[in-house]
């Protein structure tokens with residue numbers, strides 16, 4: 001297993017290009033199951049999760065070819081489609097559940113392994129099941145697999161979700177585009193990745209209105225055609241790299257960054273005393289001398305502060321002046337980075353969904369272990385300004401969501417290297 005070694009150093013300077021969004025691409029790729037014609041995705045990120053989705057789609061009979069060094073994904077699904085998403089692939093990545101809606105829409109049936117929980121929480125599928133059942137699917141659990149059937153075809157319906165689940169909104173959208181009649185999803189998720197999926201489906205001939213709001217209306221059509229779609233910028237990778245100069249000092253421009261993708265996050269950086277400026281080419285972040293100020297953070301569905309940036313924000317607040325409270329409202333177990341940060345000298349107390357961070361002057365390098373994707377990168381961020389050397393092990397989590405992290409950070413002056421393991 002690879003590890004990453006970081007030697008804390010001074011201010012960072014330069015530019016970091018931001019990739020296309022993992023979480024958008026993982027929803028866009030299964031959309032290929034909805035049409036016999038090719039779907040081409042440009043600005044794709046080069047990540048292990050994308051390779052896992054490629055494997056899953058191939059196991060279902062779709063073809064995914066990575067072009068231009070992986071930045072373009074040419075997908076097509078014109079042959080026989082297999083309806084079974086196997087446990088061995090689904091267990092690797094929860095987003096595998098995003099084939100359920102498209103398989104049901106195209107074939108009228110699907111058998112998809114239940115993904116199970118993961119390190120950050122239980123993550124059940126009840127909201128997905130209720131949403132697809134509203135469109136007429138009968139879904140039962142047998143031998144760890146969800147067996148979904150809509151033999152007479154899916155029918156448009158009005159459905160309100162009990163919580164604005166991102167994945168359930170994506171599955172509902174991809175099922176409803178080929179259902180008979182009109183569907184309305186109420187309390188839909190509003191994340192930029194949902195907007196991106198709706199844009200792509202519309203380019204494929206779907207009729208969708210209201211994405212980005214809580215009510216999405218879909219008029220079902222008989223078939224979808226091919227399209228080319230650019231994947232939206234990764235707002236989580238963006239926020240992560242914006243925190244690097246915020247933690248170390250200096251000035252970094254995140255190329256392709258847009259403030260409208262992460263406004264609530266930018267407001268917190270501003271409150272902490274970090275300068276954030278939209279430029280023609282991206283977002284410029286700078287921090288002058290002196291400590292950042294403590295701020296309180298509550299994670300919420302978009303447009304609230306993203307849970308996927310909570311761990312990284314905690315890394316910043318470890319050395320803030322004063323005490324910050326972070327409340328995690330999306331996942332029940334998403335503070336595993338806290339004890340690792342404590343190994344680096346941070347003062348953090350976790351009580352249920354709250355973490356209280358008492359800012360210290362400086363963190364110190366240590367051996368730490370990555371427990372999940374965002375936890376991994378929070379440890380790297382903390383290490384950038386810590387005294388001495390930090391070794392982050394189990395970085396396979398990191399490779400799920402960050403491409404070439406060592407190269408991107410080295411390019412702005414960080415001392416970071418990957419050590420290859422078995």
Ligand SMILES: CC(=O)N[C@H]1[C@@H](OP(=O)(O)OP(=O)(O)OC[C@H]2O[C@@H](n3ccc(=O)[nH]c3=O)[C@H](O)[C@@H]2O)O[C@H](CO)[C@@H](O)[C@@H]1O
Nearest residue numbers: 023026095123124125126127128165166167307308330331
């Ligand atoms: C691949 C992808 O896009 N992943 C993102 C997506 O995950 P994902 O789509 O899994 O997140 P959801 O919005 O569905 O989940 C949010 C909360 O709802 C709960 N829930 C969800 C579905 C369900 O049927 N029942 C249920 O109880 C979950 O356990 C969790 O506590 O949105 C999350 C919330 O912004 C992000 O952290 C993930 O990075």
Ligand SMILES: C=C(OP(=O)(O)O)C(=O)O
Nearest residue numbers: 023094095308373374401
């Ligand atoms: C939690 C995340 O991803 P996933 O939903 O794929 O586990 C994430 O991207 O931070």
